[in-house]
Structures are given as structure tokens and as C-alpha cells.
Amino acid sequence: MFAFAAGVALLQLLPVLPDIPFGIFLLPALAGLLLLPRLAVPAALVCGLAFAGLSAQDALSRRLPLEASGERGQALVRIVDLPRQAEDGWQFEAEILESADFPRLAGERVKLAWYRTPERLSAGDVWRFELLLRTPNGVRNPGGFDAEMRALQKGWAAQGYVRGQARRIGNDGGIDAVRERLSRRIASAMPGRDARFVRALALGDTRFLTEDDWDVLRRTGITHLIAISGFHVGIVALFAMYGLSGLYRLFPALGLRLPRPMASAMVAIAAAAGYATLAGFAVPTVRTALMIAVFMAHRLLHRSGTVVQAVAMSMAAILLWDPFALLASGFWLSFTGVLALVAFMPRAESGLLGPFLWAQWICTLVLLPLTLAFFGQTSLVSPAVNLLAIPLISLAIVPLALIGCVFAFLPTLAAVFWGLSAWLMALFWQGLLWLQQWPGAAVFLPEGGLVAVLAAMLGAGLCLLPAGVPGRWLGLPLMLPLLWPTMPDIPHQNVRVAMIDVGQGLSVLVRTRNHALLYDTGAGREKGFNRGESTVLPALRALDVGRLDKVVISHGDNDHAGGLSAIRKGIVVRRVDASGDTASPCRAGASWQWDGVRFSYLWPGSDAVGSDNDASCVLRIEAGARTLLLTGDIGEHAEAALVARHGAGLRAELMTVPHHGSATSSTAEFLDAVRPKQALVSSGFQNRFRHPRAEVVGRYRMRGATVWNSAAEGWVELAGDSAGWQLQRREREHGRRYWSRPIPREAHDGH
Structure with a gap:
């Protein structure tokens, strides 16, 4: 069964889906699996590959071309x-x-x-x-x-x-309409925002949790307990089994009609399925319900197999139901946690507290590499918080919320249970608000590769081995490449430039040996979607940029400045320069040096007139013989003024295309003065402005410049050194998978 799962997983690593009929491999592999026991493992592997391939081809064929x-x-x-x-x-x-x-x-x-x-x-x-x-x-x-x-x-x-x-x-x-009506009843039963966690825990309705709420949950490491998770489904199934056991003790004659093991299994499956239905068949709940069904079926059939075999069967059942389930972090966290408990849980522990503490320690250590790989962060207070959160939420807050749902037809009684659930959560929440302010509550680490993650998981397993086992001492060294990854060194007088893919907006990261500058932040709203929070900050953390020495806001348009507040909230920003009447304006003539790299503002001058776009900060960067021009949204009037004022002083091998490649920018005279060899254009996929315009891209290419478009390439990073500007990374190529549709650059040249 693990071989089948491995085959499904291998297909997900492919950058391109082969154009082959996967079905012709499936039948022979099934025959080998059933008829040739000696070939069971390779046959199961091929079955997984073929089944996943067929599913992937079907899914992609149904997409809008x-x-x-x-x-x-x-x-x-x-x-x-x-x-x-x-x-x-x-x-x-x-x-x-x-x-x-x-x-x-x-x-x-x-x-x-x-x-x-x-x-x-x-x-x-x-x-x-x-x-x-x-x-x-x-x-x-x-x-x-x-x-x-x-x-x-x-x-x-x-x-x-x-x-x-x-x-x-x-x-x-439908079921979602029922869930929504029930969610509204919960909200009407209690004042203010107290209902939001009850709605999430009882119904999986997380719509009313704010980004600040999620931030507290992430920083304290209990996001897995909020909304209906697989863990809650398991708790409900366990409660149902205990309740049935009590019933059988009260009425022993029930065992003559239906054996208790069979009844327990049936009740557990029914409870898990019912709770998954209440959650709107969210993937984690269906996954856990399937796991419970397989475990119970294994038990009913009186199979003598091990727990590991039951886990393998559960994994195979889930992947047969949905082969894309393993693309979710929860799939790996769930099964890795279960297998780790099976492998490392001491058999001699008795009582309740000892096993619970051991289970918490095992899961914390083993799941740390996966948590960092999936989320780029972990919480140092999480182990301690979960010691209280798991029993409180699972054994008190969730059951009270569910009892309220059972009595929803009696509004007064339901409100009592919902109110108790909300009151307990509100008390606990005050503690979380205090804990999340601790300096080590959230730790962000740069991205590590697959090898580092696998090595760290092996290291975690070695650390959990009994004392005296040979090789146990290798555990911590194997975890170091993930916990303290080495990042590329930037030599003195060199520079790295990355155009962050923020859709229809702009954000450029410039790094020298010891400094970092962010030019624009992408779009964002205070209470809505924010590129600074969702896109820029994760990219900075993945590259181990823990501080921005300067943020330059070219001008006030939202697609350039909207993400600033989120960035300032999430990372140290030493200074902000901006266009216009601000405390620290960008003014032509101002300059500074970092690590042998010179930064100079060329625009706006004191005589700048026209639109806000034309008042964009224009920044020229010189790293030895390498030059870069950051242009914001300037148009033809500002371009003409820059040519008149600086002439050949505008020359730059690398530049950002002004105003995302609009028809009112990148005039021939301006490009003749700059003479770029490479140009970065930040635009949204099939944006309504048709940026970049085909005629604009044509002007760059006529002059021999390579045009990199974020809509086609994603993140684009170049390194400037004595040899020139070297392309380091194009994210759509670097992280390409078969589900990423190939998008030719020409598709974004305005056609």
C-alpha cells in the first residue's frame, strides 16, 4: 500500500505530464499486483503512477484552455x-x-x-x-x-x-445551505464577535475569523485545532464509541443482538461521517473519516495485521478517493504524526499524563521539518500551548458547541451550550493574546530543499531512539541544514535584484552584501487582500531577509504602495522614502552607498509637474560596472525630462519597464538614452489594461533587450557581478509542476 502511495507521490514531482495513455500500464500492473506476489511492490508503484497519471490528465483536460x-x-x-x-x-x-x-x-x-x-x-x-x-x-x-x-x-x-x-x-x-442557516443561528444567539470561534469549531465556518485571529493562531501553533480538523473528527468518533460502551454496560443484553466491537465500529464510522457532513465535506474531515472507516473495517474483519498496515490501507483508500489529497500539507502531517507515534511511543507508559506528554514531544519533533517546509515558520510556544489547548478545545469547547447544534431546534437551550463554548474560548483567547507577544512565539526560517527536509526528518527520528542506540548522536547534525540553511553570499560591490511577482503591481527587492532595499510593495487593503502580507513577506522570509534597510514607495497608487502597512507590521523597516510631500521624500540628487554599491535618485526634481505617475521615484543603482534603473510608473513627460536632464547618465543594462509596459511610457528617445540589455516588466496575468503593450515590448526587443515578464515567468532574480547580469531564478521554471500551465512570454505582450 505504501508503494501505491509512493507511485502517486512520484507523479506529483513531474514538471510536465507525459502525453502517454496511462491506462495501458494500469491493467498489467493490477494483474501483477493480484497474481504475482513477488512483484507486488513494483506493481503497486506502477499502479499508483498510472492511476495518478490518469487522474491528472482528466483534471487538466477539464480546465478552461x-x-x-x-x-x-x-x-x-x-x-x-x-x-x-x-x-x-x-x-x-x-x-x-x-x-x-x-x-x-x-x-x-x-x-x-x-x-x-x-x-x-x-x-x-x-x-x-x-x-x-x-x-x-x-x-x-x-x-x-x-x-x-x-x-x-x-x-x-x-x-x-x-x-x-x-x-x-x-x-x-443542500448541506451547505443547512450549515449556513445553523451558522446564523449561532451568531444570533450571542453578541459581538463571540460567535466566530463557535461557528468555526462546530461547522468549519471560518469566514468570520480575521487575519489578526489567524496570525495569533499561527504564532501560538494551534491552527490545527481551529475549524473542523481531522483531529476533531477522531475525537467525535471516540466519544461515540465511549458512549456506546456505556450503553452496553447498562444493557448487557444488547451484546446478544449485535456484538459490541461491530456496534462500536459502526457508530464510530457513522459519527465521523456525520461530523464530516456538518463540516461540508472539507478535505481534512473526509480524509479522517476514511481513515476511521478503514481502521474499523480492518478490525471488523478480524485481520491480524499491524497498525502500520492499517495506516497503509487508509493512505491507499484516501488516494483512491482523491489522488491529489497528498498535495495538501495536512495529508503529510497526519500520516507522519500517526506513524511517528506508532514507531516511537513508549510501550511502558501508564496513566494519562505520561503518554500525552510523550505524544506531544514526538509529534513536535517529527513534524517540525514538515511544518517548516510547508509554512516556513514554527512556534516555540506551541508545545506548551497545545498541552492545554488540545484537551480544552477537544474535550470541552468543541463538545459544547456540538451539543448546541444538536439542540438547535430549541434555541434557548442551544444558546446556553454555545454561550459556554464561547466563554471558555474567550478566556483561553486572552492567554493566547498574551503568549503570541513573546519574542520567540513565531520563528521564520528560509526555505530549505527537499534533501534538507528529508535529512531533518531522519534526524528527528534518530533523536527519538532510546539512549545507547548507535547513530543516535547524528540526529541533531542532520537537522541543522534545515534549521540553519546557508544562503548565497553576495560579494562586496555586487548586487542581487529580484522582481517579485505581485500580479498587476510592482515590487522589486535589491540586496547588497549586508543591506536590503524594497522598491514598492504591491497592492493591498487594510482589511482585505494584501500583497505585502500574502506575497512579499513570505518571499523575504524564504530568502532570509530579516530586515529592510529602506523601502522606496515610487508613488501613492495602491498597486505600488498598498502592501506597505503589512510589510511594516511583519518585518523591521528602518526607513521609508516616498514620492511627494512626505517626511522622507525621494529627491533628485540624493544618493548613498551600501557595501560598495551606489544608489542615486534621478527623479523627481523640484520642478516635477504632471500626474502622480510622472512623479514616481526613479532610482539608479551602480554596482561596479553593473547598472540598474528603477522607474515606477513614469510616463512620456517624465521620460522626456529625464533625457533632457541626464542624457547618457541614464544608461543602465537592466531596468524596470515604466508603468507595466503601458502605451504612454517607454518612448524611443528614453530607451535610446538608457540602452537596456534586459528589462523587467511586472504585470498581471491577462490584465484588463493589456499590459505590457505589444508595441512597447517591440521597442525593447528592437534594441536587443531581453524582456522578462512576471506574468509569464513569476519571480525573476538576477545577480550583477563583474561578468554581467546573470539570471539566477525564474520561479515558473524553478518550481514547475505539471499543473502549472506553460505560458509563453508572447502571450503577455498585449496579444
């Missing part, structure tokens, strides 16, 4: 999850019921947004929308979230927006 991406059309859709209302509109998942304009998407799920609408959406609603749909896509950066992988996991064939007319047809009901 790139050539149809960006088209508009009418569709009848049903909302199939709990829609989220943000500051600027709604986000929701929908099933396309029928569409003459998108016939191949009928029956498929899509991820939609509806901005600036007064309408109120509910789960189960049926609407006729005019949609603009795109193939699944997202930004790509070190340490960043892979939106295309997420689309594969969720089965989204497209993503898009509601545009133009919309008409509500009705409501089809």
Missing part, C-alpha cells in the same frame, strides 16, 4: 460553498449548471468573485451571471502559495469574476 481564457459569457451557476464577504465584495465557489458560452465547463466547479455589489449571497443560491473566466493562475514566488496547485486540489476548472447583469433564480438548498 489558455486560448479561451479571458472570454466573457452567460452561465447558470449554483453556489456550492459558504460564500465569503470581504470589504470589496464576495468570494465563492460555484458549479456551472449550464452555459451556451462555456459548454465544456457544464458540471464543473469554478472559483468566482463578485465585487462592489449590494446583493447578499447564500449557499445553494442559483444565479444567472455574466462571467469573465480565466484558466486557473496565480503569482509564483519563493515561499509563496501555489494557486494553480490549489485549483487542482479543489477541482476548479476556471476562476473569474461576475461582470454585467446578474439574476437570482432561487435556492437549491
Whole structure:
């Protein structure tokens, strides 16, 4: 069974999916698995590869093709999850019921947004929308979230927006509609924000948890206990089994009708399935329900196999249900934790506290490498917090919330249980707010490679071996490459430049030997989506940038400055220079040096007039013979003034394309003065402005410049040294997987 899982996992590592009929390998491999025991392991491996390959081909074939991406059309859709209302509109998942304009998407799920609408959406609603749909896509950066992988996991064939007319047809009901009504009852039963955790713990409804809430949970290491997790499903199944055992003790005659082991297994499976249903069949809950079903079936059949074999069967069952389940961090954390407990839990421990402490220590150590690999951070207070959080939340707060749901038809009684649950959580929350302020509450580490993660897991296992076992001393050294990774050294008078992929916006990271500068921050809202928080900060942490010596805000447009507040909250920023009337303005003539690298503001001057775009800070960087020009959103008027003032002094081998490649920038005269060899253009995938314009890209290429577009390449990093500007990393190539659609640069030249 582990070999089958290994085959499924191997396919997920492929950068490109082979164009072969995987089905022709599946039948012979199944025959070998069933008929030739000696070949069972390789046959199971091939079965896993072939099954995963077939599933991947099917999933990709159902996606909106790139050539149809960006088209508009009418569709009848049903909302199939709990829609989220943000500051600027709604986000929701929908099933396309029928569409003459998108016939191949009928029956498929899509991820939609509806901005600036007064309408109120509910789960189960049926609407006729005019949609603009795109193939699944997202930004790509070190340490960043892979939106295309997420689309594969969720089965989204497209993503898009509601545009133009919309008409509500009705409501089809369904389990999510029931969950939403129950969530509203919980909210109406208690004042203020007290209901948010009860809704999350009872129903998996996390819509009302703020980003600040999630930050506290991450910093204290208990995100796995909030919302309905697999752990909660297991607790509910365990409660159901204990309840049944009590019933059998009270009425022994029940055993004559139905043996207690069989009844216990049936009740555990039913309880797990029911709770998973209450959670809207969230992947972690279905995964745990399947694990419980396999374990119980194993027990009912009186198999003499080991726990490890039962775990392997559970893993295979989950992957047969959903081969993309192993792309989720929870899959690896769950199974690794279970196997670690089986392998390292002392058999002689008695009582309750001893085994609980041992289990906590084992899971903390073994899961540390995976936690760092998946999230880039860990919490030093997490082990201590979980000692209280696990029993309190699982044995008191969650049961009270669920009892309230059982008595939802009696609002007064339900409100008592929900109120007790919320009161306990509020008390505990005050402690978390205090703990999360500790300096070591959250520790961020730069990204490590697969080899470092595997070595660290081996090291953790060695550390847990009994004293005196040969090789145990190697445990800590094997963990060091992940805990203290070595980052590339930047020599004196050299520079590294990275265009961060922030979609339709701009953010450029410039590093010298001992300093770091961020030019613009991408877009962001105070109470909504923020590129500074979701994209820039994870990239900085992945590269071990723990401090920004200077942030330059080229001008005040949101797509350049919106992420600043989140960045200042998440990392030390020593100084901010900005265009306009600020405490620290960027002014032509100002300059400084870091590590032998010279930074000079060329614009705006005191005589700058025109739009905010034309007042963008223009920064020239000289690292020996290497030169870089950062241009913000300047247009033709500012470009002409720069040429008149500086002439050949504008010359730079590498530059950012002004204003994302708009038709009002990058004039021929300006490019003739700069004479770039390489140009960086930051633009969003199929953006509504059609940036960069084809004629603009053509001007650069006519002059022999290579144009790197973030929409096509993701993060682009270059190193400037005595040999020239060397390309270091293109994230879409560096982290390419078969679910990442190849996007030619020409697709973003305005066509």
C-alpha cells in the first residue's frame, strides 16, 4: 500500500505530464499486483503512477484552455460553498449548471468573485451571471502559495469574476445551505464577535475569523485545532464509541443482538461521517473519516495485521478517493504524526499524563521539518500551548458547541451550550493574546530543499531512539541544514535584484552584501487582500531577509504602495522614502552607498509637474560596472525630462519597464538614452489594461533587450557581478509542476 502511495507521490514531482495513455500500464500492473506476489511492490508503484497519471490528465483536460481564457459569457451557476464577504465584495465557489458560452465547463466547479455589489449571497443560491473566466493562475514566488496547485486540489476548472447583469433564480438548498442557516443561528444567539470561534469549531465556518485571529493562531501553533480538523473528527468518533460502551454496560443484553466491537465500529464510522457532513465535506474531515472507516473495517474483519498496515490501507483508500489529497500539507502531517507515534511511543507508559506528554514531544519533533517546509515558520510556544489547548478545545469547547447544534431546534437551550463554548474560548483567547507577544512565539526560517527536509526528518527520528542506540548522536547534525540553511553570499560591490511577482503591481527587492532595499510593495487593503502580507513577506522570509534597510514607495497608487502597512507590521523597516510631500521624500540628487554599491535618485526634481505617475521615484543603482534603473510608473513627460536632464547618465543594462509596459511610457528617445540589455516588466496575468503593450515590448526587443515578464515567468532574480547580469531564478521554471500551465512570454505582450 505504501508503494501505491509512493507511485502517486512520484507523479506529483513531474514538471510536465507525459502525453502517454496511462491506462495501458494500469491493467498489467493490477494483474501483477493480484497474481504475482513477488512483484507486488513494483506493481503497486506502477499502479499508483498510472492511476495518478490518469487522474491528472482528466483534471487538466477539464480546465478552461489558455486560448479561451479571458472570454466573457452567460452561465447558470449554483453556489456550492459558504460564500465569503470581504470589504470589496464576495468570494465563492460555484458549479456551472449550464452555459451556451462555456459548454465544456457544464458540471464543473469554478472559483468566482463578485465585487462592489449590494446583493447578499447564500449557499445553494442559483444565479444567472455574466462571467469573465480565466484558466486557473496565480503569482509564483519563493515561499509563496501555489494557486494553480490549489485549483487542482479543489477541482476548479476556471476562476473569474461576475461582470454585467446578474439574476437570482432561487435556492437549491443542500448541506451547505443547512450549515449556513445553523451558522446564523449561532451568531444570533450571542453578541459581538463571540460567535466566530463557535461557528468555526462546530461547522468549519471560518469566514468570520480575521487575519489578526489567524496570525495569533499561527504564532501560538494551534491552527490545527481551529475549524473542523481531522483531529476533531477522531475525537467525535471516540466519544461515540465511549458512549456506546456505556450503553452496553447498562444493557448487557444488547451484546446478544449485535456484538459490541461491530456496534462500536459502526457508530464510530457513522459519527465521523456525520461530523464530516456538518463540516461540508472539507478535505481534512473526509480524509479522517476514511481513515476511521478503514481502521474499523480492518478490525471488523478480524485481520491480524499491524497498525502500520492499517495506516497503509487508509493512505491507499484516501488516494483512491482523491489522488491529489497528498498535495495538501495536512495529508503529510497526519500520516507522519500517526506513524511517528506508532514507531516511537513508549510501550511502558501508564496513566494519562505520561503518554500525552510523550505524544506531544514526538509529534513536535517529527513534524517540525514538515511544518517548516510547508509554512516556513514554527512556534516555540506551541508545545506548551497545545498541552492545554488540545484537551480544552477537544474535550470541552468543541463538545459544547456540538451539543448546541444538536439542540438547535430549541434555541434557548442551544444558546446556553454555545454561550459556554464561547466563554471558555474567550478566556483561553486572552492567554493566547498574551503568549503570541513573546519574542520567540513565531520563528521564520528560509526555505530549505527537499534533501534538507528529508535529512531533518531522519534526524528527528534518530533523536527519538532510546539512549545507547548507535547513530543516535547524528540526529541533531542532520537537522541543522534545515534549521540553519546557508544562503548565497553576495560579494562586496555586487548586487542581487529580484522582481517579485505581485500580479498587476510592482515590487522589486535589491540586496547588497549586508543591506536590503524594497522598491514598492504591491497592492493591498487594510482589511482585505494584501500583497505585502500574502506575497512579499513570505518571499523575504524564504530568502532570509530579516530586515529592510529602506523601502522606496515610487508613488501613492495602491498597486505600488498598498502592501506597505503589512510589510511594516511583519518585518523591521528602518526607513521609508516616498514620492511627494512626505517626511522622507525621494529627491533628485540624493544618493548613498551600501557595501560598495551606489544608489542615486534621478527623479523627481523640484520642478516635477504632471500626474502622480510622472512623479514616481526613479532610482539608479551602480554596482561596479553593473547598472540598474528603477522607474515606477513614469510616463512620456517624465521620460522626456529625464533625457533632457541626464542624457547618457541614464544608461543602465537592466531596468524596470515604466508603468507595466503601458502605451504612454517607454518612448524611443528614453530607451535610446538608457540602452537596456534586459528589462523587467511586472504585470498581471491577462490584465484588463493589456499590459505590457505589444508595441512597447517591440521597442525593447528592437534594441536587443531581453524582456522578462512576471506574468509569464513569476519571480525573476538576477545577480550583477563583474561578468554581467546573470539570471539566477525564474520561479515558473524553478518550481514547475505539471499543473502549472506553460505560458509563453508572447502571450503577455498585449496579444
